[in-house]
Amino acid sequence: MIRVIDFLAAFFGLLFLWPVLLIVTIIGIFDTGSPVFVQTRVGRNKVPFKLIKFRTMSIDTESVASHLASNASITKFGSFLRRTKIDELPQLINVAKGEMSLVGPRPNLFNQEELIKERDALGVYNVLPGVTGLAQVQNIDMSTPTLLAKTDKQMIDNLTVKDYFKYIIKTVTGSGSGDAVK
Template sequence: MIRILDFLFALFGLLFAMPFLVLLYIIGLFDTGSPIFMQERVGRNKKPFTLVKFRTMKVDTASVASHLASTSSITPFGGFLRKTKLDELPQLWNVLKGEMSLVGPRPGLFNQEELTKARDEKRIYDVRPGITGLSQVNEIDMSTPELLAKTDRQMLDNLNLANYFKYIVMTVSGKGSGDRVK
């Protein structure tokens, strides 16, 4: 049921948001010259997939978890995208392809060994990663791997249709600040 909802929301989201996505892309061209950011992430069953987002940091920023990046690397337009969470919209493509869900644990990087270990212990990789979830709306990010894995497990154990919609509504209405940058 959740996969069907994911597919339909992603499909209609991409179709209806297309003019807006094109506008953000064009503004991003002027901001960084390269408005799309693609990065290999850890997916379901620890299989790699390429996550797609709007770029919020300078092109030459090191490929590290957000909490390890410097705030000076965020562009002015990127700051707006992060604050409004519009940088996440291209991930609807990942959802449409079945690599992600709208709701699930945020996908980490392969070099985040402490997070990968904590999530392995709690069987987080049994499910598709998500755009948002319980951790995101409670401002728990990848800088606290044990707490993140524990919260992800709690979300998965209690995930039902009501919570699925609750996390989406909370995210769209601005709950949670997104990934922190030091």
């Protein structure tokens, strides 16, 4: 049932939000020259997939977890995109393709070995990664791998349809700051 909700939400989200996506893409061209950011992430069953986001950092920023990146790398427009969570909208494509869910553990990079170990031990990779989830609305980011993995596992084990919508609403209305940048 969740997959059907994911697909319909992603489909209609892309259908109705295409003007926003287009405007952000055009502004992004002037901001960084490359408005879309594609990065390989760890997916369900640790299968790699290409996560799509709007670029919020300068092009020459090293490919590391957000909490390891410098705040100075974020552009002014990127700061706005992060604050409003508009930078996450292209992930609706990942959701429509079945690579992600709207709600699930945030997908990490393959070089985040400690987090991979913690999540693997708890079976977190048995589910699709998500755009948002319990850890995000509680401001738990990837800088605390053990806590994040435990929170992800708690969410997976107790996720109801009601919680699914609660996490989406909390994210859209501004709860949680996503992954912190130092």
